[in-house]
Amino acid sequence: MALDRSVLRSIPLFAAMSDAQLDRMTAQASARRIPQGEAVFEQGDSAKAFYLLLHGRLKVTQVTRDGQQIIVRVVHPGDLFGFTRALSRPDYPGTATAAVDSLVSAWPSESWDSFVEDNPHLAMNAIRTIGQRLDEAHTRIREMSTEEVERRVAHAVLRLIDQAGRRDETGMRIDFPISRRDIAEMTGTTLHTVSRILSAWESNGWVEGGRQKLVVCDAPALQRLAENVK
Amino acid sequence: MALDRSVLRSIPLFAAMSDAQLDRMTAQASARRIPQGEAVFEQGDSAKAFYLLLHGRLKVTQVTRDGQQIIVRVVHPGDLFGFTRALSRPDYPGTATAAVDSLVSAWPSESWDSFVEDNPHLAMNAIRTIGQRLDEAHTRIREMSTEEVERRVAHAVLRLIDQAGRRDETGMRIDFPISRRDIAEMTGTTLHTVSRILSAWESNGWVEGGRQKLVVCDAPALQRLAENVK
DNA sequence: CGTATTCTTGACTTATATCAATGTCGGTGG
DNA sequence: CCACCGACATTGATATAAGTCAAGAATACG
Numbered sequence: 001m002a003l004d005r006s007v008l009r010s011i012p013l014f015a016a017m018s019d020a021q022l023d024r025m026t027a028q029a030s031a032r033r034i035p036q037g038e039a040v041f042e043q044g045d046s047a048k049a050f051y052l053l054l055h056g057r058l059k060v061t062q063v064t065r066d067g068q069q070i071i072v073r074v075v076h077p078g079d080l081f082g083f084t085r086a087l088s089r090p091d092y093p094g095t096a097t098a099a100v101d102s103l104v105s106a107w108p109s110e111s112w113d114s115f116v117e118d119n120p121h122l123a124m125n126a127i128r129t130i131g132q133r134l135d136e137a138h139t140r141i142r143e144m145s146t147e148e149v150e151r152r153v154a155h156a157v158l159r160l161i162d163q164a165g166r167r168d169e170t171g172m173r174i175d176f177p178i179s180r181r182d183i184a185e186m187t188g189t190t191l192h193t194v195s196r197i198l199s200a201w202e203s204n205g206w207v208e209g210g211r212q213k214l215v216v217c218d219a220p221a222l223q224r225l226a227e228n229v230k
Numbered sequence: 231m232a233l234d235r236s237v238l239r240s241i242p243l244f245a246a247m248s249d250a251q252l253d254r255m256t257a258q259a260s261a262r263r264i265p266q267g268e269a270v271f272e273q274g275d276s277a278k279a280f281y282l283l284l285h286g287r288l289k290v291t292q293v294t295r296d297g298q299q300i301i302v303r304v305v306h307p308g309d310l311f312g313f314t315r316a317l318s319r320p321d322y323p324g325t326a327t328a329a330v331d332s333l334v335s336a337w338p339s340e341s342w343d344s345f346v347e348d349n350p351h352l353a354m355n356a357i358r359t360i361g362q363r364l365d366e367a368h369t370r371i372r373e374m375s376t377e378e379v380e381r382r383v384a385h386a387v388l389r390l391i392d393q394a395g396r397r398d399e400t401g402m403r404i405d406f407p408i409s410r411r412d413i414a415e416m417t418g419t420t421l422h423t424v425s426r427i428l429s430a431w432e433s434n435g436w437v438e439g440g441r442q443k444l445v446v447c448d449a450p451a452l453q454r455l456a457e458n459v460k
Numbered sequence: 461c462g463t464a465t466t467c468t469t470g471a472c473t474t475a476t477a478t479c480a481a482t483g484t485c486g487g488t489g490g
Numbered sequence: 491c492c493a494c495c496g497a498c499a500t501t502g503a504t505a506t507a508a509g510t511c512a513a514g515a516a517t518a519c520g
Binding site for chain 4: 179180181191192195196198199209210211212
């Protein structure tokens with residue numbers, strides 16, 4: 001499936017590229033539909049391509065050898081993902097699964113180097129992108145080291161609202177299906193504990209829960225909980 | 231203090247650069263001695279420079295607003311650090327403290343872009359370096375989410391031995407002063423728990439402890455503990 | 461030497477996991 | 491269209507890993 005250059009132009013990462021450069025990129029791109037629940041690639045697969053999420057939402061997970069799963073990150077529209085070749089890794093470190101029907105654009109891994117040479121800005125942007133992810137990872141490490149579960153969950157939920165919030169009658173809703181288990185796997189706890197916490201919040205009127213759904217009614221309250229320096 | 235190009239040449243990051251390129255880099259570099267316990271820069275300082283550790287060992291720490299400290303990483307000789315400008319951050323996200331007397335080379339942050347343009351390989355290398363750090367961060371997140379403290383400590387100690395191990399009469403010794411508190415701050419636990427764990431290991435003959443010192447006598451035993459899929 | 465870190469060890473507390481049971485929703489197929 | 495099944499969620503009871511509190515010992519350092 002072909003790809004229009006205007007689609008890329010709207011992504012910040014490509015905003016500064018010339019028409020010619022964009023055309024060279026789209027020439028090698030192929031678009032792919034990923035139905036909900038399907039994986040773009042699996043942990044350990046050899047990295048044949050790198051991707052851009054055009055539409056939808058992905059969860060990147062890793063499983064430990066004893067079968068425990070964690071969610072490494074959520075991929076939002078406009079994010080590059082799976083550009084593991086840039087990190088000189090032969091395989092994907094995690095599995096990218098579509099949380100909703102999604103649309104991705106794929107490029108062969110080999111093209112990465114030539115793209116970077118063709119457009120040094122791309123390299124700069126890539127560094128910045130990975131740098132931000134590193135920052136996020138450190139934030140998460142800091143939270144897991146120093147904060148108790150309830151505050152970690154508050155932080156995670158606020159981040160999701162920030163990245164994927166959508167207005168709704170009663171508040172801001174997380175705009176893709178997310179289970180208690182998902183939240184547990186993002187915060188290093190169990191679905192039971194998450195469920196208890198959300199129940200408590202719900203009876204405070206801070207959130208509204210539901211099957212694979214979460215609406216935040218009182219973000220400031222969560223903020224206070226998350227920030228609160230006891 | 232000036233810098234010789236042969237010093238840089240020995241660092242993998244610069245190995246592939248031409249004499250001319252290296253000279254352009256050394257021209258703008260200045261070397262600086264950091265005595266044990268002093269900081270190269272502090273968290274929140276504006277990022278005036280980026281650095282290369284030539285000799286010694288640094289601990290990069292962050293403090294949370296309520297005063298808890300964590301060790302983000304250990305900087306080893308040959309590592310670039312503080313190149314936060316590449317990530318388009320105006321300030322340093324952590325404090326870099328010398329664990330032993332150290333020697334660093336500093337470049338003004340503004341030079342980063344011109345260096346990258348001068349040598350695209352540097353950009354590629356930088357991406358790879360940050361990518362590795364991101365990987366390490368994810369590993370740590372995974373460990374903190376799924377493993378109990380003793381295994382996390384085992385992993386951390388093995389990593390330190392790997393990166394900073396030095397032969398010693400009784401085994402491999404961590405080649406810089408490291409306290410129980412440091413290990414606790416690297417693994418998200420308390421110095422008490424670390425102390426108990428190391429005491430237990432010592433009575434098994436796996437390690438030999440001491441004030442700010444740690445020698446691993448039986449790495450395979452730790453490996454087994456760390457890997458063991460119960 | 462005395463003073464200050466760093467480390468050890470014990471007793472107690474608590475947050476959170478684990479175990480177990482039940483409830484609820486939503487899609488599938490009869 | 492309804493009934494059933496499987497996935498998801500809730501909630502209680504119990505167990506336990508690891509944190510907190512407290513005191514003292516060992517080591518380094520000025």
